[in-house]
Amino acid sequence: MTHPQIWAAPEAAGPVRAAVEVPGSKSLTNRWLVLAALADGPSVLHGPLRSQDSLAMVEALRTLGVDVDDRRDDLWRVEPPDRLRGSVTVDCHQAGTVMRFLAPVSALADGPVRFDGHPSARARPVGPVLQALRDLGVQVDDGDRGTLPYTVHGAGAVAGGRVRIDASASSQFVSALLLAAPRFTTGLELVHVGAALPSLPHVEMTEAVLRLASVRVDRPGPTSWRVEPGPVHGLDVQVEPDLSSAAPFLALAAATGGQVTVQGWPSATTQPGDRLPELLGRMGARTSRHSDGLMVHGPPGGRLEGADLDLSEVGELTPVVTALCLLARSPSRIRGVAHLRGHETDRLAALTTEIGRLGGDARELADGLEVHPVPLHGAELRTYHDHRMAMFAAVVGAVVPDVRVQDVACADKTFPGFDRVWETAVATGRRQV
Numbered sequence: 338m339t340h341p342q343i344w345a346a347p348e349a350a351g352p353v354r355a356a357v358e359v360p361g362s363k364s365l366t367n368r369w370l371v372l373a374a375l376a377d378g379p380s381v382l383h384g385p386l387r388s389q390d391s392l393a394m395v396e397a398l399r400t401l402g403v404d405v406d407d408r409r410d411d412l413w414r415v416e417p418p419d420r421l422r423g424s425v426t427v428d429c430h431q432a433g434t435v436m437r438f439l440a441p442v443s444a445l446a447d448g449p450v451r452f453d454g455h456p457s458a459r460a461r462p463v464g465p466v467l468q469a470l471r472d473l474g475v476q477v478d479d480g481d482r483g484t485l486p487y488t489v490h491g492a493g494a495v496a497g498g499r500v501r502i503d504a505s506a507s508s509q510f511v512s513a514l515l516l517a518a519p520r521f522t523t524g525l526e527l528v529h530v531g532a533a534l535p536s537l538p539h540v541e542m543t544e545a546v547l548r549l550a551s552v553r554v555d556r557p558g559p560t561s562w563r564v565e566p567g568p569v570h571g572l573d574v575q576v577e578p579d580l581s582s583a584a585p586f587l588a589l590a591a592a593t594g595g596q597v598t599v600q601g602w603p604s605a606t607t608q609p610g611d612r613l614p615e616l617l618g619r620m621g622a623r624t625s626r627h628s629d630g631l632m633v634h635g636p637p638g639g640r641l642e643g644a645d646l647d648l649s650e651v652g653e654l655t656p657v658v659t660a661l662c663l664l665a666r667s668p669s670r671i672r673g674v675a676h677l678r679g680h681e682t683d684r685l686a687a688l689t690t691e692i693g694r695l696g697g698d699a700r701e702l703a704d705g706l707e708v709h710p711v712p713l714h715g716a717e718l719r720t721y722h723d724h725r726m727a728m729f730a731a732v733v734g735a736v737v738p739d740v741r742v743q744d745v746a747c748a749d750k751t752f753p754g755f756d757r758v759w760e761t762a763v764a765t766g767r768r769q770v
């Protein structure tokens with residue numbers, strides 16, 4: 338797919354009225370792929386996400402000897418190997434889920450597994466997972482950096498046991514250890530110590546997928562887990578639409594006073610995007626559930642109110658929510674997201690800088706952002722290899738004239754073709770006037 342170097346974000350000339358279909362969940366696709374690789378038989382994924390992050394996982398698992406048949410778009414088959422292959426190098430690209438989830442998996446391989454990735458991924462924390470593996474008796478070399486590149490010396494088995502971990506920088510540290518734990522000889526008892534654990538719904542998603550694969554997971558305390566050793570059963574699963582990829586489209590309705598339906602919104606889900614109706618409601622938009630999906634009704638004229646929002650559980654929604662705060666009529670404060678400094682880019686710095694470029698008024702706080710409403714003007718926005726910064730820019734550009742976006746193709750990390758789907762949705766606003 339070709340993308341313009343500089344993308345002119347389309348401005349909506351009126352309330353957008355659209356129904357959109359978003360691709361499958363990154364978090365679910367990559368969890369199912371990992372469990373399928375550890376399973377005792379073949380698995381089938383229906384409606385998987387095909388994007389940079391999931392293809393990074395597919396490529397990594399193939400490197401470890403897993404047979405993934407992704408020839409069809411609607412259905413992937415996964416056949417686990419008898420033994421995971423060592424003496425290989427895994428390219429994590431930009432995927433946090435690959436660089437964290439596969440570290441414990443590769444401890445089960447029959448030789449060293451070297452991990453590296455995109456330059457931006459080399460800045461992201463992974464040290465606590467590597468230390469936990471060391472505490473469990475696995476040899477790991479990372480030059481004491483706590484980042485990529487690192488090597489896990491797979492020895493065919495991991496004894497397992499009890500481990501303490503500080504996962505305040507990323508919930509993925511916990512998910513990584515839990516996902517591989519049923520294959521540890523004695524299972525795993527994991528206790529999070531330290532400051533607040535972010536993105537708890539993502540850990541609950543990990544618990545849920547493990548249970549669907551017949552693994553016993555208990556949560557003796559709010560931030561402690563016990564995974565029993567035992568087989569991971571092969572799966573036949575339907576991947577839900579990615580609700581975080583849906584976020585910019587819901588925001589589009591909210592900001593233009595329009596109505597957008599995201600098709601196939603699940604009635605129950607562990608995805609953090611399920612908090613969007615509440616968050617949008619706090620800013621003045623209404624949502625309603627219908628048989629075909631979730632519909633957002635923006636307030637008349639897109640007149641949104643600012644809000645004081647704790648996004649610690651749903652950090653990946655921050656860039657899109659920040660776009661709405663920027664367009665709102667009163668100040669906003671976003672809390673609980675200090676860990677976003679270790680995402681695809683330092684998202685708090687990136688958002689503050691790009692808001693400044695638009696003439697906006699935002700201040701970085703120790704754990705979030707403060708945004709004050711002021712008139713905005715067009716600008717050429719940077720995206721920092723961060724798909725969610727592209728989505729931030731798109732939402733702002735739907736309301737602020739002459740917003741141009743560098744490297745919109747970075748949205749491919751979770752949403753290939755985002756710019757085209759966005760243009761089609763925004764165009765429905767044009768026809769209103």
Ligand SMILES: O=C(O)C1=C[C@@H](OP(=O)(O)O)[C@@H](O)[C@H](O)C1
Pocket residue numbers: 363364365433434506507508509512535536539540652653676
């Ligand atoms: O487990 C997952 O699939 C994810 C967990 C979260 O990570 P952090 O806890 O590092 O924010 C989230 O932001 C990321 O997009 C996906």
Ligand SMILES: C=C(OP(=O)(O)O)C(=O)O
Pocket residue numbers: 431432433434653680681725751
């Ligand atoms: C933080 C994110 O990704 P990753 O899975 O690479 O951590 C994200 O998608 O917002």
